[in-house]
Amino acid sequence: MFLIILGLLIVIVSFVIARAEEQVARFSKIIRIAGLVLLLLGAALSMFKVVDAGQVGVKTLYGKVDNDVLYSGLNIINPLVEVTTFDVKTQNYTMSAIHDEGSKSGDDAIRILTSDGLEVTIDLSVLFSVQPRDAPKILKEIGGDYLDKVVRPITRTAIRDNAVSYEAVSLYSTKRQEFQNKIVSEINRSFAKRGLKLEQLLIRNVTLPESVRKTIESKINAEQDAQKMQFVLQKEKQEAERKRVEAQGIADYQHILSTGLSDKQLQYESIKAQKEIALSPNTKVIIMGNGKNPVILGGN
Incomplete structure (x- = not known):
């Protein structure tokens, strides 16, 4: 496009110079020829567009988006068309409480309120991809910033809306997979409407409040102590039974000797x-x- 504009300017300048004195007429012809060459060269180069592997291109002509998608490889297009490329490979968007681990710097974890009024912190990763055939739709309705406009808000909203149905401890342990299945289904539907495909949702960590963690740890320790005591009692019971059988055997033997x-x-x-x-x-x-x-x- 730059060469086309430059060629046009040179041709125009050559016509202006041609109207000047005769001594510069020959020079104007040279300039005109150079301008025409640049114009043709620019048009020829603008007709070819290479789309890299794992990407698709969307054509735009004076603001109008073309629904035909350019796939990876060499494509011949209108020289006046602008091409916007979209990455269609699997992308990862992570929200984490650990600094510099997520897609945004700082603490970007999701904090939710459970049904029992406790605040739980969730770290997760969203694996998704752009649907190639829907790339023109994304450009028209969302633009290139679909991470902040779609992926991030939809994921966080789905998690918060579903978390209120679970208690904190259940969300941490027994109901974790059920919770994940629900939000996967909801996010997948929302993404599909906007030209994105959810490939996998990974709940990496569920952090409970400190008071709840201490209660759980105390309960686990008590259960472990109870299991240990049950083992000791069972062992003592078996030893007592062994001694009883041994004593009974000795008594039976002595009885046989005394009477037989x-x-x-x-x-x-x-x-x-x-x-x-x-x-x-x-x-x-x-x-x-x-x-x-x-x-x-x-x-x-």
Whole structure:
């Protein structure tokens, strides 16, 4: 476009010079030819537009947006057309309480009020992309600043509107996935109306108030202590049962001995033991007494 305008100016200047004196007439012809060359060169170059990979181009002629989209590669267009490019790759918009981690500097986390009146802080990332066929619509209705005009406000509003249905602790634990599914569905519908596609919503962190965190930690510690005590009691119970079974076994054995062995059986067992001692290679001295049991002295 610049070369076209420059060529036109040179041609006009050449015609003005042509009306001057004859000595500059030849110079005016040279200028006129140079201007025509620049005009043609500018027109030729303006007819070709290269769109990079992962982008689409939207044509505008004197403020009117063309609905035909230019895709990546070399495109031939009207030299007077202006082309606005849109990134159609996956984009990430992060809102975080950590400084310089989000898309905006400083603390950009979302602070919400839950159904029990507590303030909860949420960090999240929105993964989205521009729908190529809807790029002209975005340019006409939103413009190039769709991050601040669409992505940011719609996401924050959807989270705040849905968070009021949940208690803080539920939002932190048991209802977290349900909450995420609801806001994904709502944001996806809003994005689709505006030419954007929600690819994924990542709730990165849910921060509860300090008082609630301490209550949860105390509850968890109490549950852990209760589980530990239950384990100890179970172990003691098993040990007591083992001792009871052992004592019962000893009592049963003693009962069998006291009621099942006769004098003759005891005398028989004594004779067997004496026989085994007599057959031993060691020297023995057996002194028979008046009692029922002999006295045995052993030696080498």
